[in-house]
Amino acid sequence: xxxxxxxxxxxxxxxxxxxxxxxxxxxxxxxxxxxxxxxxxxxxxxxxxxxxxxxxxxxxxxxxxxxxxxxxxxxxxxxxxxxxxxxxxxxxxxxxx
Numbered sequence: 361x362x363x364x365x366x367x368x369x370x371x372x373x374x375x376x377x378x379x380x381x382x383x384x385x386x387x388x389x390x391x392x393x394x395x396x397x398x399x400x401x402x403x404x405x406x407x408x409x410x411x412x413x414x415x416x417x418x419x420x421x422x423x424x425x426x427x428x429x430x431x432x433x434x435x436x437x438x439x440x441x442x443x444x445x446x447x448x449x450x451x452x453x454x455x456x457x
Contacts, residue, residue, distance in 0.1 A: 362389045362457070371405060371422040378444075379408040385422065385430065387455060395455055401448035403434060410441040417449060430454040 368383035388400040403420060413436055421431045433450035 361391055363387065366424045366426065366428070368403065368405075368422045369425050371403070371420065373413060373418045373420055373446075378405060378411055380405060381408045382406040383422070385424070385452075387452065389457055395457065396448070396452050398450050399448045401432070401434075401452045401455075402437075403444075403446040405444040405446070407442055407444065411444075412441060413439045413444055415439075418446065420446060428454060428456075 365384050365386045368385055371378050371380055371383050383403065383405040385401060385403045387396045389396055415436055417433055417435055420434050423429050430452055431454060432448055432452040434446035435449045436444065437447050438445040
């Protein structure tokens with residue numbers, strides 16, 4: 361099993377851009393696989409200003425600090441207005457190992 365964490369510079373959730381103070385995407389690729397499974401990735405975000413997000417499924421679009429553009433459907437697992445945790449719920453499009 362391999363894992364990687366990439367820092368995220370920009371993130372939108374359902375076309376709503378968050379003012380990111382810190383964000384990263386953590387990806388796991390299981391033995392024998394060429395990419396992460398549907399729920400083998402998660403995004404952790406801290407927003408600069410309070411940002412209300414509805415519970416449930418969100419379409420995420422984010423850009424890593426290295427310039428990679430990734431997209432995927434994810435479930436909002438936690439949000440207190442500043443800290444948000446999304447868990448992958450589909451293919452992470454744009455990820456290369």
